[in-house]
Amino acid sequence: MKPFTFKYFEIQQSKEVFRVGTDGVLLGALADVTKVSSVLEIGTGTGLISLMLAQRNTSASFLGLDINKEAVLLTKTNFEQSPFHLRLKNIHQDLKAFQTGDKFDLIVSNPPYFEESGSDKDKIARQTIELNFQQLIESSVKLLSDQGIFSVIIPDEAGSSFVQVASENHLFLRRKINIKGIENSKTKRLVLEFSLTESRLEESDFVIEKSPRQYSDQYLELTREFHIFKRKG
Template identity: 75%
Template structure:
């Protein structure tokens, strides 16, 4: 597969690993990484999100985990060939059994979100077989630093469920970005950010395209330091 070229780094891709997509780009560009010194990404795939966050925060140290050996190897390759290689580590590991004494200022994930189906395409990355929401949220809540942020992108129709599980695990919703694919359409994705601290909710809307195949000014501005637009 062809690599995906960004302004400061390149993503090698594989047919065996979930490819670069809009969800990952949005989370990489919008997750609140400004004050983080230690970042954990759960389910790295190609390494895209950590690489984008490393470009945005020039001091933070990153650790990526992926249960898929092919994804872990691909992430490692992309990390090692980036200008941020000295701050990026990756491990082939199951988040459910991951053990550490560290706490993280930002835990970020573009998690699996489809229930099991008959399709084999991107089975681990797209389906909740290896990691469900309860497992992800409960473990993330224990690994957050006192003022840490847990940031995810998920389908809009599971947003209430995700927030409810967060509450059960002592996490407060601090920020919500409601994402539309195109103007005047339904909300398709949510970026949700949680912390152990109760704060006033920062609620906003984001539109990807202003018309079919025409990116919105909002998207162009957000990604101008990353995308190479023709």
């Protein structure tokens, strides 16, 4: 498959691994990576999110986990070929069996969110077969540092149940970004950030396109240090 080229790194892709998509780009650009020294990405796929965060935070160390061996090999290649490779590591690991004495200042995930179906397309990456929200949240709580942040991107319709499960596990919602595909449309995705301490909720809206195939100024500004946009005319 054709690589996806960003300004400072390139993503090799594979038919066996979920490709670069808008959800990953949004989480990589929006997750709060300030004042962070250690980052865990759960379900690395191509490694996109960690690479974007490593570009934004020039000192943090990163560890990526993925249960898909093909994804691990692909992420390894993408990490090694990036200018941030000394701070990036990934392993073939099931989160549910992952054990470490380390705690992480930021845990990020673009998790599987469809219930199990008959489709084999991107089965592990898209369907909650190997990892459901309850398992993701319970594991993340154990791995989060006292002042750490847990950041995810999920469909809007899953938001209420995700927040409820997080609350039951003593995670407090601190930031919520309502992602709309196009201006004046319904919310499509949510970026949710949680912490172990309660604070005032910060909520905002984000629009990807101002009209069909026309990125919004908001999206262009957010991604200008990542995307290579073709000039028109």
